[in-house]
Amino acid sequence: MPYDVDRIRRQFPALSRRQDGRHVAWLDGPAGTQVPSSVIEATTTLLRDGVSNHGGDFAPSRQAEALTDAARSAVADLFNASPNEIVFGQNMTSLTFATSRAIARDWRPGDRIIVTTLDHDANVTPWSEAARDAGAEVISIEFDPATGLLDPDAVIDALDERTRLVAITAASNALGSVTDLAPIIAAARQVGALSFVDAVHFSAHRLSNVALLQPDFLVASAYKFFGPHTGILYGRREHLESLAPYKVRPAPDSAPDRWETGTQSFESLVAVTAAVEHLASLGQGASRRSRLESAFAAIRTHEEGLGSRFLSGIAEMPSIRLFGPSEVGEQRVSTFAVEVEGISPQTVAAEMGRRGIYLWVGHYYAIGVMEQLGLMDSGGLVRIGFVHYSTTSEVDRVLEALEFLGSS
Numbered sequence: 001m002p003y004d005v006d007r008i009r010r011q012f013p014a015l016s017r018r019q020d021g022r023h024v025a026w027l028d029g030p031a032g033t034q035v036p037s038s039v040i041e042a043t044t045t046l047l048r049d050g051v052s053n054h055g056g057d058f059a060p061s062r063q064a065e066a067l068t069d070a071a072r073s074a075v076a077d078l079f080n081a082s083p084n085e086i087v088f089g090q091n092m093t094s095l096t097f098a099t100s101r102a103i104a105r106d107w108r109p110g111d112r113i114i115v116t117t118l119d120h121d122a123n124v125t126p127w128s129e130a131a132r133d134a135g136a137e138v139i140s141i142e143f144d145p146a147t148g149l150l151d152p153d154a155v156i157d158a159l160d161e162r163t164r165l166v167a168i169t170a171a172s173n174a175l176g177s178v179t180d181l182a183p184i185i186a187a188a189r190q191v192g193a194l195s196f197v198d199a200v201h202f203s204a205h206r207l208s209n210v211a212l213l214q215p216d217f218l219v220a221s222a223y224k225f226f227g228p229h230t231g232i233l234y235g236r237r238e239h240l241e242s243l244a245p246y247k248v249r250p251a252p253d254s255a256p257d258r259w260e261t262g263t264q265s266f267e268s269l270v271a272v273t274a275a276v277e278h279l280a281s282l283g284q285g286a287s288r289r290s291r292l293e294s295a296f297a298a299i300r301t302h303e304e305g306l307g308s309r310f311l312s313g314i315a316e317m318p319s320i321r322l323f324g325p326s327e328v329g330e331q332r333v334s335t336f337a338v339e340v341e342g343i344s345p346q347t348v349a350a351e352m353g354r355r356g357i358y359l360w361v362g363h364y365y366a367i368g369v370m371e372q373l374g375l376m377d378s379g380g381l382v383r384i385g386f387v388h389y390s391t392t393s394e395v396d397r398v399l400e401a402l403e404f405l406g407s408s
């Protein structure tokens, strides 16, 4: 089945949006992607037909339980996990704060927590706050500013028997760099430290495999991969059972439900399933997981094509400076942070917005990245994100605008 980006785009009503008579270019995927009709219909159908809370002895209540199970199964396929290892919540940040409180209950002075400057702050501050409350020490590992990559050895060298947790990103939402997680997770386990992986940015571009990587926790957010605004936590079964989350007394005591505070957004959970189904529909195979594998292989090829075109284009423009890996491949996804010489990033973004090119500017909560690069006070960087529905003409359009701005 050839990758047909036009067919994919037709499934996304928002992509037909126009500004001044011209299609807009949604290059703000790293801040949140648009959704296909199937996701919209899943939510509207549920709300229109009616749904009840869990625990009632009548059909719409049982339906709420069934749709929760279905969403867990869908995400389990997305991560290659078991459905009973999947927890939903408001967003990744809230889930990480809540999980950090439970994990840190027995942290003591002398314990060490490792974070990185490559991470979004949602995988830093929950840990540094928990460490502060416990009197534990926080060690922050820097990435290589020349490549935008995190050297696994820099993390591994910082590990010792005092380390309780390593919080690490799978892919940077600022620089697009991909972390080589396997050696870090394995080394953390060897010293008895937990690993907590932020796969929020990664999940639009690559398929996680927790059965292979064996992290202790991994988090994502469905709105970054064509779904609704719902956070997702994978936790190894043994942790979800043995750790004690902060919860109200009547809430279930069994995992994974004991990790979900209050009533879940059922209208979002049906949409999470629809988003995973959308991705799986782009691939082939006997099982949903195998369809996801084939879909993500195709998505990666498509995005690498866009990324190469973008990188070749800016290579011809001396006034454009790229931060992060300079080539497509294993170590980068199609998210590009750039600077236009002599123009503030905010002005570039505003000019792009006027042209119907929607992209992001600033630090995007990746404050460790901007601090390390010394860009915090100069307005951060312009971020251009290509996802599975992006096109070569959108690449050319942003290149044309960059060339114009860079030479004016």
Ligand SMILES: Cc1ncc(COP(=O)(O)O)c(C=O)c1O
Residues within 6 Å of the ligand: 030, 031, 091, 092, 093, 094, 120, 122, 123, 169, 171, 172, 173, 198, 200, 201, 220, 221, 231, 365
């Ligand atoms: C890499 C990364 N981690 C975490 C988050 C926070 O996710 P949420 O908005 O679900 O809290 C984001 C959001 O931009 C992100 O890009």
